[in-house]
Amino acid sequence: xxxxxxxxxxxxxxxxxxxxxxxxxxxxxxxxxxxxxIIPAKAAEFHAKNAAGVITAAIQExxxxxxxxxxxxxxxxxxxxxxxxxxxxxxKMLASKLKIKIVPVHHGIAHLxxxxxxxxxxxxxxxxxxxxxxxxxxxxxxxxxxxxxIGETLDVGVGNMLDSFARGIGLRPAWGSTVAKxxxxxxxxxxxxxxxxxxxxxxxxxxHALKLSGSVRKEDLCYSIQxxxxxxxxxxxxxxxxxxxxxELCVCGGVAQSKRLKEMLSKMCYDHKIRFGYVKDEYNADNxxxxxxxxxxxxxxxxxxxxxxxxxxxRYRIENAVTLQG
Amino acid sequence: MLLIGEGAEAKMFKVGVRSACVAVxxxxxxxxxxxxxxxxxxxxxxxKEARVMEEAKEAGVAVPRILAVGRFSIxxxxxxxxxxxxxxxxxxxxxxxxxxLAVLHKANIVHGDYTPANILVxxxxxxxxxxxxxxxxxxxxxxxxxxxxxxxxxxxRNYAALQSSYEEHYGDAKLILRRLSExxxxxxxxxxxxx
Numbered sequence: 001x002x003x004x005x006x007x008x009x010x011x012x013x014x015x016x017x018x019x020x021x022x023x024x025x026x027x028x029x030x031x032x033x034x035x036x037x038i039i040p041a042k043a044a045e046f047h048a049k050n051a052a053g054v055i056t057a058a059i060q061e062x063x064x065x066x067x068x069x070x071x072x073x074x075x076x077x078x079x080x081x082x083x084x085x086x087x088x089x090x091x092k093m094l095a096s097k098l099k100i101k102i103v104p105v106h107h108g109i110a111h112l113x114x115x116x117x118x119x120x121x122x123x124x125x126x127x128x129x130x131x132x133x134x135x136x137x138x139x140x141x142x143x144x145x146x147x148x149x150i151g152e153t154l155d156v157g158v159g160n161m162l163d164s165f166a167r168g169i170g171l172r173p174a175w176g177s178t179v180a181k182x183x184x185x186x187x188x189x190x191x192x193x194x195x196x197x198x199x200x201x202x203x204x205x206x207x208h209a210l211k212l213s214g215s216v217r218k219e220d221l222c223y224s225i226q227x228x229x230x231x232x233x234x235x236x237x238x239x240x241x242x243x244x245x246x247x248e249l250c251v252c253g254g255v256a257q258s259k260r261l262k263e264m265l266s267k268m269c270y271d272h273k274i275r276f277g278y279v280k281d282e283y284n285a286d287n288x289x290x291x292x293x294x295x296x297x298x299x300x301x302x303x304x305x306x307x308x309x310x311x312x313x314x315r316y317r318i319e320n321a322v323t324l325q326g
Numbered sequence: 327m328l329l330i331g332e333g334a335e336a337k338m339f340k341v342g343v344r345s346a347c348v349a350v351x352x353x354x355x356x357x358x359x360x361x362x363x364x365x366x367x368x369x370x371x372x373x374k375e376a377r378v379m380e381e382a383k384e385a386g387v388a389v390p391r392i393l394a395v396g397r398f399s400i401x402x403x404x405x406x407x408x409x410x411x412x413x414x415x416x417x418x419x420x421x422x423x424x425x426x427l428a429v430l431h432k433a434n435i436v437h438g439d440y441t442p443a444n445i446l447v448x449x450x451x452x453x454x455x456x457x458x459x460x461x462x463x464x465x466x467x468x469x470x471x472x473x474x475x476x477x478x479x480x481x482x483r484n485y486a487a488l489q490s491s492y493e494e495h496y497g498d499a500k501l502i503l504r505r506l507s508e509x510x511x512x513x514x515x516x517x518x519x520x521x
Binding site for chain 1: 333334335356357358359360362363366367438439459
């Protein structure tokens with residue numbers, strides 16, 4: 001079922017096209033965060049300017065005709081309101097012009113679904129780590145089925161924490177991958193470490209690291225904040241795995257692009273004989289393919305939403321989102 | 327040395343024979359984290375756990391007696407018995423567990439993982455074990471979470487017995503229970519269970 005998916009929840013405007021689980025195109029353009037982070041109105045303007053171009057490029061890359069499309073999906077939330085609206089509008093226009101089915105998709109579920117799809121796992125625990133989210137989840141096979149959050153951050157997402165830190169100490173570009181690069185030549189200095197059972201927190205770590213800036217080398221701060229934050233994530237995930245007795249772990253979301261995080265999780269899984277999987281960076285960063293893939297799955301499962309009820313929701317909890325079993 | 331239990335961060339061993347048995351809780355090395363952080367965490371958590379156990383004992387809570395504390399291990403008396411989750415006759419023991427939690431909370435100690443898997447029944451009496459996630463100077467919220475966790479881990483009847491005994495032995499119980507119902511109203515806790 002030829003399906004197009006649009007992602008626009010934050011800095012990326014992405015369009016993906018799938019056909020029966022096969023990804024035919026995944027095109028994206030990213031709003032530059034510069035030194036000030038995402039400015040919602042500017043990011044939305046960027047998306048609006050690029051929407052048509054990215055959609056056209058994706059259709060070209062897939063080598064299909066627009067009229068062959070059978071379904072369209074878009075990110076309903078969670079995300080930045082003005083940015084979400086652009087994707088929603090583009091999807092609704094496509095759906096009404098082509099008279100095809102449309103379905104809103106939860107951004108987090110799309111990350112989980114594309115990861116599960118490529119790893120071929122049956123019932124994994126997920127560590128979903130991105131800018132705004134840091135959660136440990138598993139599918140509940142209740143009626144209706146839903147992803148339930150077993151553990152999560154009590155304050156901010158790990159990605160935003162690393163971005164704020166990078167901005168605070170003057171790294172450019174100000175985000176996690178720059179912290180990772182700078183960390184390569186660092187040594188450990190003591191940092192606050194907060195795990196509460198299966199939940200965890202990061203703001204104490206951020207405040208402390210920023211306070212030390214000026215008196216401690218940047219390299220050492222980067223190394224220590226990264227090692228501490230990722231150890232926190234590993235420990236909480238390890239506890240969830242042992243409590244739930246599940247034998248598979250997937251890591252996904254923007255921060256899952258980190259080599260160091262994957263290395264740590266893989267060591268932890270090895271010690272407990274747990275299968276560990278993740279997807280290519282292209283699919284961990286925000287992208288349209290994951291929205292297309294999830295939309296196709298929902299549409300095939302018989303789920304669709306009338307055009308006039310295709311809304312957006314900035315604070316969209318994953319437990320409340322529609323999903324399908326398996 | 328016999329492995330008798332394993333959790334996410336520690337292994338529990340039984341050492342010795344018959345009447346001269348010692349239980350050793352050993353925090354194991356985690357290869358995923360850098361050594362400096364690993365040692366620091368295991369060391370400080372071992373020290374803290376021992377300290378909370380001592381304080382709990384002082385407050386009058388039945389806990390295993392600590393014999394010695396090493397860098398990463400706590401040596402304590404070995405108690406022959408069954409976990410509360412595995413025992414048959416229960417109501418009386420849940421009443422006892424409610425009183426134990428009341429005494430802990432009166433001393434501002436929060437356990438952090440108060441479930442039937444962490445109450446040991448030895449010679450008919452209940453002991454609180456595994457203070458790995460516990461803390462001193464516990465907040466209202468943390469106390470309420472101690473109750474919430476127990477509520478989610480046992481039958482309605484058992485929990486009712488525990489709660490009424492908790493209320494009977496703890497003057498601030500009303501405050502804690504009010505916080506508990508607030509927590510339960512926060513959406514995410516309603517769906518937060520492990521199958």
